[in-house]
Amino acid sequence: EVLAKLLPVLDFVHSHNVIHRDIKPGNIIITGNQLGISLPRSGQLDWALLQQALTIESNQGFRNFVSPSYRFNELLGFSLSQPSKDLPSAFYNRCQQLAVQCTRYPTLPIAQRQYLVADASRLLYEIQQASEARSGAFSIGRLVLVDFGAAKSLKGLELMQTGTTIGSPEYVAPEQARGKAVFASDLYSLGVTCVHLLTKVSPYDLFDASTDAWIWRNYLTAPMSEQMGYLLDRLLERAIARRYQSAAEVLQELEGSSIAPMSPSAPIPPLPLQPPKPLQPANQLAFQFPAATSQPPTHPSLQPSFRIARRPKVGMPVIQKVPTIQIEEPELETKPRRRSQPSWRCVQTFESPARIYALALSPTEPILASTSGNTIKLWDVEQFKPIRTLTGHLDIIPAIAITPDGKHLISGSADKTIGIWELSTGRQLSKLALHSDTVLALAIAADQATLASSSFYDPITLWDLNDGYKRHGLMGHSARIDALAFSPLLEAEQTRIILASGSGDLTIKLWAVDSGEELRTLEGHTHQISALAFNPNGTILASASWDGTVKLWNLKTRRHRTLEVESGRVNGVAFSLDGKKLAIASDTLQLWNVSSGKKLILEPGHSDPVCAVLFGHTDQMLISASFDRSIKLWQWE
Incomplete structure (x- = not known):
């Protein structure tokens, strides 16, 4: 159908x-046949009405108009803000979150309006699928292909x-x-x-x-x-x-x-085109080679019709042997061999079966976690061996974090869920549906009470890990948020915890975790902010960007300086435990002295750009992951 x-x-x-270039379920809208547009009753989602409104908004170029009586965002927001109590909690929460975003719809640019419409369509589709599973078969209406933001119009030889x-x-x-x-x-x-x-x-x-x-x-x-x-x-x-x-x-x-x-007994008519024969598996392919013989085969018919004559020898003048002269060399004083200078050396390499997206190290145990595809791999960094693989997500996992007590691992996936795992057993304890799209970044506060998570255009969510509820939704960025970092908890100074967030809108925002208040906005990068890290005393914030630079922001003096990494993109940063060194993941793995701003030399390691970096339990260990599907452990020796 x-x-x-x-x-x-x-x-x-x-x-x-025209090539659409982004066909997927989220860009297919089911439309109804109703012609009237009016607000639905409270607690009831009118599928046909909402699908028709989504179609009209998409076809008219996202102009926020659906009828003379109501704006599109008013209709969608009102419908989603009062869903039925019978909906599962995950769907109910997503409806509430999307309703909040609808209030900002008139101020959003066209690209973000397209995203919100596609997200609403996807949510309605998923709710309908769940309803179908509970109540039986479901007949779809007219299908409409939307979101031509990625479409390409071809002219002349552009196809080639x-x-x-x-x-x-x-x-x-x-x-x-x-x-x-x-x-x-x-x-x-x-x-x-x-x-x-x-x-x-x-x-x-x-x-x-x-x-x-x-x-x-x-x-x-x-x-x-x-x-x-x-x-x-x-x-x-x-x-x-x-x-x-x-x-x-x-x-x-x-x-x-x-x-x-068709029914199982009905005959199947043959297709006009014959399907190709299925390929045999690689381990069952039968290759036939000619039998080995003691002498190579001869081919008389292929003998050349000409002969190559040997080059004639040319007489060379005789060179008389020159007598050698013995020269006595004075004995040199042997000096003791100088010991080689200590340096960073790769001591172990872990090979991953697929591309690596994120790394996290347990603060209490020698356990390293890495994500590849929709799985999480746990490694023993002392015995250099894999421990176990965690499965449960349905899509790639761009973000992971481990709680400060080392008991739980938290993962954020493109399946729009956050998983909470018991690190010692690998058992999944729960799954949270806090976002309407891919979870891009995670951070856990040092007091272990707050989890921060971000996505494309959703508000940053602050989740209470102890009591299991949403504390705040931080709204302020206008693009995807790829970086989150909490300031450290200092017992000597009774200061409040600060959350830093970096976005594709080229800004870094500082938030008060207790109140959700926006404290300050830092500007200076010219491209997407990809990673953030606080130094151990919380006075310096390092920001990495795809503009090829790392900026060190002094939060007390409100000044910053720039490290020119000489790289296309910077993907990650990490401070050493003493705060004196800064590791940078870019086209290469780099190590910088924070106070002098000088780069330290590292031996070549990865063959592709480095995607993540972190320090071990001591400042003498460094861990890096690359797009070449390898994880390397570096030791200062």
């Missing part, structure tokens, strides 16, 4: 030389040129990930969307990287006809030549083959 309703839309879009990499990673076609999107790229994304809707499993888990093959059939909960399975397999072909080339071709085969849900 989804294919039959969206393929004509794609065919129309492609006929105008390399462009920018854009789109949602789990749905994007391989050639689009390399900047070469074509019309068939949208068909690939549509195929991924279909298998995701069929299985309700993240596309990351539906593809087996070890065999380079899709395994979505393993997650089916209902039988499927061979024709539909073949059609989806061809949509998901990684090679463009083996994939459908146009939406019209897919639609013709869909209609011509009469693919529809």
Whole structure:
């Protein structure tokens, strides 16, 4: 049904030389047939009304107008602010959070309005899926493809040129990930969307990287006809030549083959195109080699018709031997060998099966945590061996943190949830749904009472870890928030804890944790702020940015100085325990003297840019992770 309703839309879009480049469930809106627009009753979500409002707002270019009586944000905000009490708590909280964001809708730029509309559509879809599971089958209405913010219009030879990499990673076609999107790229994304809707499993888990093959059939909960399975397999072909080339071709085969849900006894009509033979697994391929012989084979017919004559020898003049002269060298005084200077040396390397996103070290135990894909790996940094793997998230995990007492690990995922784990056993204790999109950053206060989390356009959430409730929602940034850091808790000075947040709006904000009040805004970077770190006494805040610099902000004098890292992007920073050294993760691993601002030399280590860095339990140990899928332990010796 989804294919039959969206393929004509794609065919129309492609006929105008436009590639959507971001087809996914969140950009597909289900519309109703009602024509009147009025506010729903309290405690009741009118699906058709909200879907129609979302469609109108998207089609008119996000102008915040839905009817002469009501603005779009008023209708959506009122509907979501009073959802039914029967909704699960996760959905109920997300409705409340989205209703708060609707109040800011008139002041948001177009890009953020697009995001909010797509997020509301995704939330309604997920609630409908849950309702369908409880009450039975559900028939969808008209489907509308929205969010053309990533679309590309092609003219002339632009189809052959390399462009920018854009789109949602789990749905994007391989050639689009390399900047070469074509019309068939949208068909690939549509195929991924279909298998995701069929299985309700993240596309990351539906593809087996070890065999380079899709395994979505393993997650089916209902039988499927061979024709539909073949059609989806061809949509998901990684090679463009083996994939459908146009939406019209897919639609013709869909209609011509009469693919529809059939009873198990009904005969399956053959497809006009024969499916390719399935490839054998790599360990079962039978390679045939010619039998070995004692002499190499001869090919008389291939003998050359000419001969190469040897080069004639040319007489060389005879050089008389010159007698050697013995020179007695004076004996040199042997000096004791000078001991080599101490330096940072790599003592151990851990290899990860996939790209590493984040690192965290237990303050009390020699346990290092790293995230790869949707799993968390625990390592023993003393015995240099893996401990266990934690599973439970459905998408990548960009952020992790360990509580100061070393008992719990907290993870933030692109599945929009925050997981709380018992570090000693690896058991997941709970899962929090505090954000409407990917959880980008986490930080835990030194008093272990407060968890801070951030996402794209949601407010920063301060969660009480002891009593389990939301203390504050900090609103002030206008772009995604990738960096959070709490100031240290100093017993000698009765100062309040401060939270620092860094955003894509090029600002750093300081917040009072107890009241949620914004204290100060720091400006100076020219690109996304990617990481923040306080020094041990809380007087200096280090900020890393994709502009290739690190700034050291003195919070007492309100002055700052800049470290020119000479790198494309800076991904992470970490202070040593004594606060005298600053480790920087950029194109290379760098170590700087904080007081003098001089860079210390490190031997080459990673082959790709460094994505995360932290100090060990002593200042003589440094831990770094790279996009080359390795974690390195450095020792000062």
